[in-house]
Amino acid sequence: MAGRKALIVLAHEEKTSFNHAMKDASVDALQKRGWSVTVSDLYKMKFNPVPSRDDITGKPKDPNNFKYGPETASAWAEGRLSSDIVAEQKKLEAADLLIFQFPLYWFSVPAILKGWVERVFTQGFAYSVSTMYGSGPFQSGVLHFCGFQVLEPQIAYSISHAPEDARLQILEDWKKRLAAIWEEKPISFVPDSNFDLSYVGGFVLKQEVQDGQKAQKYGLSVGQHLGKAIPPDSQVKAQKK
Structure with a gap:
């Protein structure tokens, strides 16, 4: 395994935590086998988990209707992503092994790690329309877990491509549903x-x-x-x- 590189993305704020102990164990075990290990300690780095226009440099393609996905995809292709995102992407590109080390909060990752994924896994760099798969645990892992009687989600499909009249209709349909929501199974x-x-x-x-x-x-x-x-x-x- 000599010459292999590993990236550990750590999302726990407390150095005395078991998560840090797990990280340390990973580093120790891998290094003893000749691995080069890089750790992105998100809390120590004070990593910004909030996606924004600041994630690109230069002028947006459409400054009047900023769309994060397409804008960061273009920025990635043109080398215009912010330096903190680029640094993490370079770590990912260099890694043969990626380890996420985090506590499980509400059947999901901590917010700082979710934000890391949202900002670092940009379109083009991490996925494309032909190489994506989505599934979310929120309804089952959070609401159902807590004893809520979960109702059917209100989903607006392809909202970024919907014309104004369609968006207005979506709003009206939602209002109509809300009027009788208590009766839903x-x-x-x-x-x-x-x-x-x-x-x-x-x-x-x-x-x-x-x-x-x-x-x-x-x-x-x-x-x-x-x-x-x-x-x-x-x-x-x-x-x-």
């Missing part, structure tokens, strides 16, 4: 037990679950709710003719 969640978690390529529904879904009009909406497609009719099964 809570959503349910697809349990992990429905999936074959040993599948190498990702989550795959168990065969018995697939068989039980054959007679249903809609497929399961993972992480959202059952029995209704999101967006409407997007999961309607193909009809044989």
Whole structure:
């Protein structure tokens, strides 16, 4: 393993914490095996976790309608990202191994680490439209965990591409829903037990679950709710003719 490089991104403010002990153990073990180890101690660095226009240098492509994703993508391609982002990206590019060391807060990472990801994993550098996959634990890991009866999310799809009249309609639809929100039934969640978690390529529904879904009009909406497609009719099964 000599010559390998590791990056540890540490997100815990207290040096006496077990997270720091875990970091130290990682550094010690890797260095003993010839690894070069870099640590981004986010609290010690006072890393700014808040995305903003300051994350790019020079003039924005569209200063009147600043869109963080496209603007930072252009800035990355043109070498105009702020120096703190560039420094972290260089660490990532050099690393053969990346370790995130953090306490689990509300089924998620600490805010400073979330902000690090939001600012450092810029479009173009870390992902593109063809290489992205999203899934969020907020509904299940936070609200459901605390005993809330979770209602269907109100999602505005592709809002950055929606014309003004469509946006106004979205607002009106939300007001209409709010008028009767107390009467809504809570959503349910697809349990992990429905999936074959040993599948190498990702989550795959168990065969018995697939068989039980054959007679249903809609497929399961993972992480959202059952029995209704999101967006409407997007999961309607193909009809044989």
